Amino acid sequence: MSGEFSGFAAPNGNAESHKTKIAIFGVGLIGGSLALCFKGKPGLEVVGHSVNAASTEKYVSRGVVDRATTSIAEAASDADFLFLCVPVGRLEEYVDELSRLPLKPGCIITDVGSTKASVVRHASKLKLQGAVFIGGHPMAGSERSGVEAASLHLLENAYYVLTPSEGTPEEAVEKLEKLLKLTRAHIVKTDAVQHDDIVGAISHLPHMIAVALVNQIAGYNETNELYRTLAAGGFRDITRIASGDPYIWRDILLNNRDVMLKLVKEWQEGMERFAGLISREDGDGIAEEFRRAGDFRSQLPERRKGMITSLYECYVDVPDHPGIIGKIATELGQAKINLSNLQIIESREDVPGVLRLSFKQEDDLDRATALLQSIGYDVHM
Ligand SMILES: NC(=O)C1=CN([C@@H]2O[C@H](COP(=O)(O)OP(=O)(O)OC[C@H]3O[C@@H](n4cnc5c(N)ncnc54)[C@H](O)[C@@H]3O)[C@@H](O)[C@H]2O)C=CC1
Ligand SMILES: O=C(O)C(=O)Cc1ccc(O)cc1
Structure with missing residues (x-):
């Protein structure tokens, strides 16, 4: 392996000869966002799985995964990391199905479900043929769903909870944490019930x-x-x-x-x-x-992506005259600042307007705030 990930050992230690294979089951909002963080990184190969053939074609044509299959066995075969990104009600079936397959010794199975106790308990009862299960929950998302809503930046700066059990080998947790660095999320470990x-x-x-x-x-x-x-x-x-x-x-x-x-x-x-x-x-x-x-x-953490808000936002007081929205959008565009949404909160003829600007990345928000303040706008969070 070379480049940024040289030394990124596959969980079985077989680092040099093969790419680290990451299988993602259910490439929707969360599975797709994870896939985008891993795809194209040196030494990594991302394989998507869907029960539906049309969906697998879409995963590939949108460039979210390297390849995709409708066969669980094919996706799982020789995989180093297996991410279960399907609805919570389906997670246990997937763990069952994987427990019946010849998995790569030492591979790590993890999930992204919004609840943790039941899937962790279920996995602990199964013989996973040398695989290690570690519960996971990236605490960022949005009200949107499907691979169309997936984004490279969704998990950036969010908390990502891992719920290893008492018997989970520490080195497996470390390997997963190392891979998850690519999401730029902050890892937090806690007990599944808590x-x-x-x-x-x-x-x-x-x-x-x-x-x-x-x-x-x-x-x-x-x-x-x-x-x-x-x-x-x-x-x-x-x-x-x-x-x-x-x-x-x-x-x-x-x-x-x-x-x-x-x-x-x-x-x-x-x-x-x-x-x-x-x-x-x-x-x-x-x-x-x-x-x-x-x-x-x-006392809540400020501008923390994840729960309730997944955007970075600021408010700009603007005199209510035609053209102001275009002027601000043009200023941001010329500075190559990516605006994801722009909305007038209050706009009457005799009242100054308040414009809400939303960004997907903190850096864009910071640059926009500095730029607009430097040209005289009153900007607040
Ligand atoms: N929506 C959110 O904001 C967040 C969701 N989660 C968790 O992530 C998991 C996935 O959620 P999203 O990505 O939001 O959903 P999504 O609807 O965007 O993606 C779900 C994926 O699972 C597949 N799927 C749906 N039903 C299935 C079934 N019956 N059998 C097999 N595959 C099926 C879909 O084709 C899709 O690829 C869930 O467990 C959810 O609790 C975790 C963090 C945030
Ligand atoms: O849209 C929002 O602000 C959220 O709260 C997203 C969210 C939904 C489900 C999760 O399990 C985690 C995060």
């Missing part, structure tokens, strides 16, 4: 609440369309995650059932408490709730 408790609270519950909230408003809208018309900025922002893939989320919530039921109960108790404050007209109590929330929120 993972599901925490991620249930900070990701699964917010997704559920967003869906319930949108559906509540959609119900009102049936009798008065002004609900949709007036549902601007804030509502749209906090409910973006309600547009996640229905089947991906069905599997996540069902798989994390016990955690979700406990969280929903506690959420309902929180809402009851809030309703009590309102019905008793306890203004101080309401203000205290907002104060506590504001305090905790201000």
Whole structure:
């Protein structure tokens, strides 16, 4: 092996003679984003698997993998790393299927499922014929799905949780960590059960609440369309995650059932408490709730990609006159700064507009902020 990855040993130590083969089962948003991080790197070969022949052709024609197959056995054969990137409800079947195949001794099987306890428990019960299973969960994503939504930068700067068990060989974890450096994500290790408790609270519950909230408003809208018309900025922002893939989320919530039921109960108790404050007209109590929330929120990691926001954003105060959007877009374009979205938040004739600029990379955000400030715009995060 040569170049950037010289010395990147295949898990069986057979580094020099063969490329390190990475098999990706389910090349969608997450599988495709991982594939893009690995493909084209010296010493690595990326093979995609789908149950569907049309999908395998698409993976190759979009340049996301080196080759693709509908045969699990072919994808798995001689692979050094096997990434299971299918919906959570399918993960255990894939682990079962792999346990029946002649895998390369010392290969590493990992997954990207949003829940960890059940798949880790399942894998620990199987004889994996010399393979090592390590649970994984890249904590970045978006409400989009499919290989079309995959991006080389999706996982950059995000947290990537690994859940090795007590018996997992340390050197296998190190090999996986070394490969995952290519994603530029930050590795965090924790126990699978604890993972599901925490991620249930900070990701699964917010997704559920967003869906319930949108559906509540959609119900009102049936009798008065002004609900949709007036549902601007804030509502749209906090409910973006309600547009996640229905089947991906069905599997996540069902798989994390016990955690979700406990969280929903506690959420309902929180809402009851809030309703009590309102019905008793306890203004101080309401203000205290907002104060506590504001305090905790201000301690959240800033601009951390992953949960709830997968973009880097800033706001620019702009005088409300025609042409300003084009002017800013042109300035950014001339500086070769990649803008991924641009939106007017408030724009009335007598009120200064606020333009929201979204970027996929932190560096673009930093450069845009510096450029726009240098030419006199008021930019804030
Ligand atoms: N969507 C997100 O933001 C995140 C999702 N995850 C996890 O990543 C995994 C994949 O999710 P995404 O990439 O978002 O979904 P996706 O829908 O973009 O990709 C799923 C892939 O699995 C394949 N697939 C779907 N149903 C299948 C079935 N029944 N049998 C075999 N293959 C099937 C699809 O063809 C596709 O290639 C899930 O386990 C999810 O929990 C993890 C982090 C973030
Ligand atoms: O879209 C967002 O902001 C998310 O919260 C993405 C997300 C969805 C599922 C995961 O398991 C991890 C991250």
